[in-house]
Amino acid sequence: MRKREKVEIMIREAIPADAKDIIAFSKKTGAETPYLAYGAEGLELSEAFEELYLEDLMEKDNNVMLIATINNKQLIGLASVGATDKPKLRHVGEVGITVEKDYWGFGIGSVLMEEIETWAIESGVIRRLELTVHGGNERAIHLYEKMGYQQEAVMPRAMLIDGEFIDGVMMSLMID
Template identity: 30%
Template sequence: MKDQQNLIIRRAIEEDAEGLRDHVKQVLAENADKMGTSPTEFSVTVEEEKEWIRSHEERGVVLVAVMDDQIIGMLNFRLSSMKKFSHQGLFGMSVQEAYTNQGIGRRLLESLFDWARQDGRVEKISLEVFADNERAIHLYKNMGFEEEGRKRKHVKFGPDHYVDELMMGKFI
């Protein structure tokens, strides 16, 4: 277990763009079977990553977990832009394999909940997760998320190799 004394959870800034891009590349390489994007599909420039960070400023947040000046985890949340759905949003989260099972995902989620309560617009936080990602599902259930639906054979890895995707939600 890594020493978490140096762990900082904070809102991402544009200067994090390159570190965020590198983090995503590493997570995709480590966990291609748990992510919707394959490593070969991710070809984001630093400028595009900066724009992605900026795009969350009005209706969302990008949080980073930083240890020893390196981004080791991230969470992004965005409220829906449609009026009837604007009380809720969807998040995605990743933590590098060397730092899993150490409470970093929990701390990212706690920071999201704090942000959502302070923001005042958020009533519901939703997520989608591959049904075979037991570690993530365990965390989400422990943090109060409930399964709301299942998309059967939603993810295709190859001939006759499918995985369901779970939809989960939590009211704030």
């Protein structure tokens, strides 16, 4: 009989000290799946640049980056909302979410999406969350639909992966 290991998953806002782990996480997850906008190269940012980005993010009321860690150490998931400062568009947040492949199917994506929605409601600024997902990523599309996101459009040739064009599916959730 296998002994079950108990792990504690914590979700919190990213801080500048997380920059190194976020960059390493992007390289690992980029190599694990074709569904991200980047590959094994990761985000291709320096640690110093990521630190400054996270510092700036903390000052904004319409942007956030959340990280999920195990036992308050290993980064296993990341979710973010990015929005512009332009007055006519600052209420629209673009959602990004990534979970390390070893942790797919454990509900971490659902929890991160719930936290993003809660943050958006509490922000008082974000009124629309939107995202574009790889058309073949059925697991993610199912998650977003479960969270109340509606499909708005299929964008032919939105991505080019290994010489093959892939459709993108644009989805959104109104925050009211």
